[in-house]
Amino acid sequence: MSERNVLGDELQPCGTDPVTGYYRTGCCETGDDDPGNHSVCAVVTTEFLAQQQAGGNDLTNPRPEFGFPGLTPGDRWCVCADRWLQAREAGSAPPVVLAATHERAAEVVPLAVLREHAVDVPADPSSLL
Template sequence: MSERNILGGELEPCGTDPLTGYYRTGYCETGDDDPGNHAVCAVVTTEFLAQQRGVGNDLTAARPEFGFPGLSPGDRWCVCSDRWLQAHEAGAAPPVVLAATHERATEVIPLEVLREHAVDVPTDPSSLL
């Protein structure tokens, strides 16, 4: 994979359960055919989901026709850069996995803002038990 993350390294996977990404590859890959720039790998929170629902972007509702299962707090999801920034400005930005966030996110969100919300999430959360 030649996609780069915002740290300058190879883009790491964001999530496979549920399978995320504009292209449903598990990566926050984005391209010119992705009008939302789904570049931010976020660990969604209750506050973020409520804030997005309040602005008409209900991420908890399943949309099977788009391969979208609906999200729950704790899910890792490739979020549109402008939607993440909108949540940040409203005080509801979810944590960001920097190594899994595509470099194009910085076309919309300053890197230092993303770094303020950085979280390190292990690929296998069971290792925390």
């Protein structure tokens, strides 16, 4: 059975540059061995990165031992559902790609809330040029 997104469809890739996901597959797959529920595909912003750093979760500095390159604004990254919700409560929630957000995100963040922050990224981004 394939992984599902919060819309009930097949989970789409979140990002490959840098390669994201708890399992570093490019998808926001999550499982019982993922204590952080890295299920929300976010397009990280300066405000989100600053808010996370202030809260002790530095996402800007590389951590090679975890295969983590460090993030810059605009990167698509699978973030922990509870961290995303904390950022929303602080007024710095980054946009969410619903098609690439795992259905388990809705266990923490209501789908209606995720939809408020949704961005639509086409399968072929060159169409935006």
